[in-house]
Amino acid sequence: MKFTVVGAGAMGLRYGVLLQEAGNEVEFVDGWAPHVEKMRAQGGVYVNRDHQNQHLVPVKVFYPEEYQRQDQDVLIFFLKQMQLADMLKRCEHFFNDQQYVLTCMNGMGHVEKLLQYFKPEKVVAGTALVATILDKPGQVDFVGKPGAGTMNLANYTEKPDELTHQLVAELEKANFHPNLTTNFKGTLMAKVVFNSVVNTLCTLFEITMGEYAGYPGADEMSKQLIDEAYDVCERDGIVMLNTREQELASVNYVSKVANPLHYPSMYQDMSKNRPTEVDYINGYLVKLGQKYNYNAKTHAFLTHLVHLAEHTRQAQATDAQPAAQAV
Template identity: 65%
Template structure:
């Protein structure tokens, strides 16, 4: 099948390059000018694995307005706050036979996708796969070849022939997909995962492998997991894992699969980009309030991340250097 990846950031590049390496036809579409222009200038994207063995991979990348392809499957990997613009700019090449797969972080994207595609053609997924965009045109795949996994589910919760074909091709690309028939439970399981790993690693500027070594990691993680599960139970959402299994997943991914990984939220905040905390911890808190439950720890962490975003607008290092220089 022919794929078009909408959003050629870290995860979009990883999915697309792995599918391309497996022999499938892949195009990339992005709105970030430095990314598109740099890849054009380099005649490809530089790909490393755990910071080593950098290679130049030729890829086809376009701005939405320039793309003339006719893909069978769209893989969407934008940031939540940029999705509406991406969909609007790409809508000129959408059609009613295309399927959509989105493994974006957080919640809120499915409603936007449904404005363009019927739910029968929408697959939601979650990716436990670490990837870092070092700079425009330069991406680092975290973990050994074949590391990481993903869950995927039809919005209708009824897999069809096309679904099985997509899952098979993802398997050929070493993305290790697990097909479920629990749509909201599949998506929320990753939201809960990210509500622990993304926020805590970001606030304290540590990798996943460093976080999991802390004596208080389990206490903090279990507290956040318990609140999130309380919310989901009130909302009638059955998660893929039990509370205990959710923590075990966090342990395994942090210790074995991606110990060297800085989560995407840390990557955003370190580059002074907006984070997706409102779509993760904020989503859990807001969903809970609909059912008269306050997930206070999630709300507290959301506000801490926003304070950290605000603090990043001040050039503290320059201020300290100027003070030292005057002494």
């Protein structure tokens, strides 16, 4: 199959590189100049596996404005929620009504933006329990052994067609262990709930997933957030993929067994003074609950805490800047 990955960050590179190694034709589109220029200069991206076995993987990467190809089978979108709208505008010249779209972005809000450009029957969205880190421009680290992690995906229409099954087959070849469902909202919300626990708490306390799960009170904290999230989803009529108990088990398995040494993507953003996606995760649950007069107060409190941490870090960086220049 022919793929174009829009957003050559950590997850975009993991999906694109592994699909390429599985025998597919893959190209990348990205707007971050230091990253694009580095990959062009070195002839590809350096890939590590758990900080070892670094090797150069040749990739073709383009800026949005220079990319013209329109014969792709699938466009894969991996961006931060707040970046998507602008990138869609920059890329719309190579969109057409025959292309399928796959996205496994964190949070909620991206599907509505994609539907402004693509037919509902062409949109496939899912969740990826896969850990990956963009170490620096032109270098990415795939966390976990080959085949680590899982993913769920569903058609927006909840009616899988022939190309959807072809896509699933290629994702299986690439070792992503895809699970195709016919429950669109439930599939997406499973990852939102997971992230609302692990990403947010690990970010606030600057700890790995394993360190969080190792805290004796972690289960109680996780259950409080999961219960609140499920209360919201039930009011919206969303049928979740997992029971509350299964969701807690998933949090523990991924944190203790699959990726105990991993810092979630929200932490990576926070540590680099980039805006986090908390409004699209915990904040999304809060707003959804408000539609039904339900107060998801723990998620609201955590959303404020993350924004407070962002504000504090940015203020400290601003205060430190003149002193650094003086030296």
